[in-house]
Amino acid sequence: MVERSDRAPLLDWEEVPSAAPAPAPRAKERLASPSNGRASSGCSAPGLGWSIAPGGPTPTRSVSNGDGCSAPPATSSTLTTGTGEALHPENVDQLSDSESREAPLEDRMVKWEEKDQIVSVFVVTFNTRSGNMLEWCLPKDMDLEGVEFKAIASGSHRVTTDFIYFRKGSYFGLACFANMAVESAVERGARMKSVGILSPSYTLLYRYMSFLEHQVRLQLQSPGHYSPLEAFYEDKRALLPHSGDGVVTVCPANAWGAAINHCMHPEMKITHPAGCMSQFIRFFGEQIMVLWKLALLRRRILIFCPPPVGVVCYRVYCCCCLANISIPGIGVAVPEFRPFFYVNVADISALENELSYVACTTEKIFEEKKDLYDVYVDNQNVKTYRDGLKSLLRLSNGDREKYRKLTEQRQMLLYSQEENGDCVSSEEDLFILFFLEQNNRIFQTLGEVAGSPDPTLTQESVRAMGLDPHGDRLFLLHLLEIYGYDTLLVSEQLCCS
Numbered sequence: 001m002v003e004r005s006d007r008a009p010l011l012d013w014e015e016v017p018s019a020a021p022a023p024a025p026r027a028k029e030r031l032a033s034p035s036n037g038r039a040s041s042g043c044s045a046p047g048l049g050w051s052i053a054p055g056g057p058t059p060t061r062s063v064s065n066g067d068g069c070s071a072p073p074a075t076s077s078t079l080t081t082g083t084g085e086a087l088h089p090e091n092v093d094q095l096s097d098s099e100s101r102e103a104p105l106e107d108r109m110v111k112w113e114e115k116d117q118i119v120s121v122f123v124v125t126f127n128t129r130s131g132n133m134l135e136w137c138l139p140k141d142m143d144l145e146g147v148e149f150k151a152i153a154s155g156s157h158r159v160t161t162d163f164i165y166f167r168k169g170s171y172f173g174l175a176c177f178a179n180m181a182v183e184s185a186v187e188r189g190a191r192m193k194s195v196g197i198l199s200p201s202y203t204l205l206y207r208y209m210s211f212l213e214h215q216v217r218l219q220l221q222s223p224g225h226y227s228p229l230e231a232f233y234e235d236k237r238a239l240l241p242h243s244g245d246g247v248v249t250v251c252p253a254n255a256w257g258a259a260i261n262h263c264m265h266p267e268m269k270i271t272h273p274a275g276c277m278s279q280f281i282r283f284f285g286e287q288i289m290v291l292w293k294l295a296l297l298r299r300r301i302l303i304f305c306p307p308p309v310g311v312v313c314y315r316v317y318c319c320c321c322l323a324n325i326s327i328p329g330i331g332v333a334v335p336e337f338r339p340f341f342y343v344n345v346a347d348i349s350a351l352e353n354e355l356s357y358v359a360c361t362t363e364k365i366f367e368e369k370k371d372l373y374d375v376y377v378d379n380q381n382v383k384t385y386r387d388g389l390k391s392l393l394r395l396s397n398g399d400r401e402k403y404r405k406l407t408e409q410r411q412m413l414l415y416s417q418e419e420n421g422d423c424v425s426s427e428e429d430l431f432i433l434f435f436l437e438q439n440n441r442i443f444q445t446l447g448e449v450a451g452s453p454d455p456t457l458t459q460e461s462v463r464a465m466g467l468d469p470h471g472d473r474l475f476l477l478h479l480l481e482i483y484g485y486d487t488l489l490v491s492e493q494l495c496c497s
Helices: 089-094 097-102 105-115 202-221 227-236 255-264 276-296 310-321 345-352 364-368 397-420 427-450 459-464 473-482
Strands: 050-053 056-059 120-127 131-138 161-168 171-181 190-199 301-304 338-342 357-361 375-378 381-383
Touching: 120 227, 131 227, 161 190, 161 202, 161 310, 171 202, 190 202, 202 227, 276 301, 276 310, 276 381, 276 397, 276 427, 301 310, 301 364, 310 338, 310 357, 310 427, 338 345, 345 357, 364 375, 397 427, 427 459
Parallel strands: 301 357, 301 375, 338 357
Antiparallel strands: 050 056, 120 131, 120 190, 161 171, 161 338, 171 190, 375 381
């Protein structure tokens, strides 16, 4: 039995066990092969992470599950040999050269690609005369224009430490910020720096947060000492192909040896705060049902909050999880619900071209840019200036009933954990599965009605979806339009029920 982590879903992905029986009494984990590692073309699972190419988002290498959807890459630290035997980190150095050569190349390369996709590492500093500045980076020719305003968010001088997820072009970034008091008139009593990395996928970034936190403290105490960052980049760097197809290519001298190098950095084996999704839902309360509808409708959602930014970046991710669907073929034609994480005024031109996204900001000026978003979230206040969406911000009876069921399930889980010592189930799984099953229920019913001799939505079919025939009528009409259910008719009963 593999011990479960207490990381939040953004930070940890379960690996699906191999179909073949394990040779040892304990269950063994094995990497999926590239042949079945692509996400199903009919699976819509926003919030699961992408590897983004210049031409648009494409699914990252993933582990296929039984329902036709795909999960993001596993983060287990257990390696496997070519025969399927588990190879734990402490035993990696015992692998002989012959065993290394016998291990399938696809296994060795997938492990390398999964672990090491860092395309840039950088240091940003605040200069009292020039403001935010890029102090140092590798590679030297990397286009990092504007990253200095993402790695140090507006208003960060008010906090001592923070972490920030963001997007830079076709990459995702993670930066750790720190603010240290110093006796220096030139620095006006405070030294502020941020150390960050870029990767094609945000699901990989958490592994290096501990390392980045340590490095930013070193930069504050010993400015200009870059050798640990240089060694990190040389060990973890990945090269992107010139074809721009979004697949990360790496060039280690020995692919298996590169996988072993992962175990040389124990400071990177971190545990993120547990309860990412549960904290998100407790923060918004019943309003979570409003955000769920807006996410499923692929609306542009902008969350405002002053620093620290890290916890708000988690809310961005959690919004994406509300819109997960695992029924093949559903959501293929709708816009991707894309997480931008932290944005600032430099991202305005990029957001103008987005049809669907969720992002967070510390800059209040965004509230005035009403053409950039459909929904603006300020603390726990969800508001919109779109007349067609205002009624969606009101909770229906169906919303309250779903929230009541969600709360009951959570209480039952907590009771089971306390009374029976249930350490397997987690609140994160419960919340994510709750909304996944609700979404699947809606689209399964729509599919059944669309395929029936009388493709008319009645009160009974709407209730079968878990919706309120009256209070959710407008939401349902928006849903039919966005997901292309043009042939479905809506019963007049839904107008006056």
